[in-house]
Amino acid sequence: MNVAIVDDMATECEILRSLLKQYEANHQQTIEIKTFHSGSELLEGYILGRYDVVFMDIFLNSENGVDCALKLRQLDEDLNLIFLTTSSEFGVKSYDVRAADYIIKPATLEKLSRALQYCKITESQNMLTITVTTKHQQLEIDLSRILYADYQNRSACIHLKDCVIPVCGTFLELSKQLTAYPQFMSCFKGIVVNLNEVRELSNDHLILKKGEQLPVSRRLQRHVQRQRLSLSAGSLRGNAYE
Structure with a gap:
């Protein structure tokens, strides 16, 4: 608490x-x-x-x-x-x-x-969280609030449903924290997306439920699609990931 x-x-x-x-x-x-x-x-x-x-x-x-x-x-x-x-x-x-x-x-x-x-x-x-450090303080963030994370302006950033939070540390460290959970996956170099927030996947991009588009590399597209199907089928979803 x-x-x-x-x-x-x-x-x-x-x-x-x-x-x-x-x-x-x-x-x-x-x-x-x-x-x-x-x-x-x-x-x-x-x-x-x-x-x-x-x-x-x-x-x-x-x-x-x-x-x-x-x-x-x-x-x-x-x-x-x-x-x-x-x-x-x-x-x-x-x-x-x-x-x-x-x-x-x-x-x-x-x-x-x-x-x-x-x-x-x-x-x-009961919600799963990650703890990150910002410029001013440590934050505990519910996974369900995260849309995606990326690297911009020499800083790792977490995009929430209502704001963007720059965090200290490398993007690799942040990526490892997120991809430890099956709903998070790298879709492009420097981008990790919450697959539960994806509405649609095409050949070169995906569309989030809020309408934002993110690129998807051809190399990762099949993996992203397979993971999405696994999540929607419930084979990787449990109460811990809701």
Whole structure:
């Protein structure tokens, strides 16, 4: 589970981090935690699906946590939001952004556990992911969100359904990570495609479900077609690859 804490008080961030680590130990669930001291810091360069849960303080130093949460909700419809507040009278504000719950400070393990129970994170936890490093941070990306990966402007890039992410490291390293799964295959030099996202295959190119065209080398065309047929027939598909 990937979690972000947004609170301008370093001590409050540390309290919540400690509680999350206790929750992690009790539930035998890995939790990656990143802290931010303002909403604008979190929103800058935000990538859809980066976090499963965001804990947002309502009273930030020079910002309104609810306003920040509204902007965040516009970027990520499926995000689980949990507000941190000093008074229950502000709990009603959580409904404006469809927050999962709110925690009245001081946070406790009981309050934290209750709030996380309201979050819908089971499905995302079952998805297969790869971990890559960008210029600013490590990202865990669901395989189902990836259309293809390629090499451009001297950088390996992952093309998601909603954005393009340049990643550190070589394209060969990225390619090996992806082609370890049967739905990913090289179709041209410097391109690895998610075959589950392919709508049509012709002699020299393939068309993705979103309409984008990618080249296919003659040498690899038969292999790509055979792999597509295997996937559609279900011989390589299992719950792990859905």
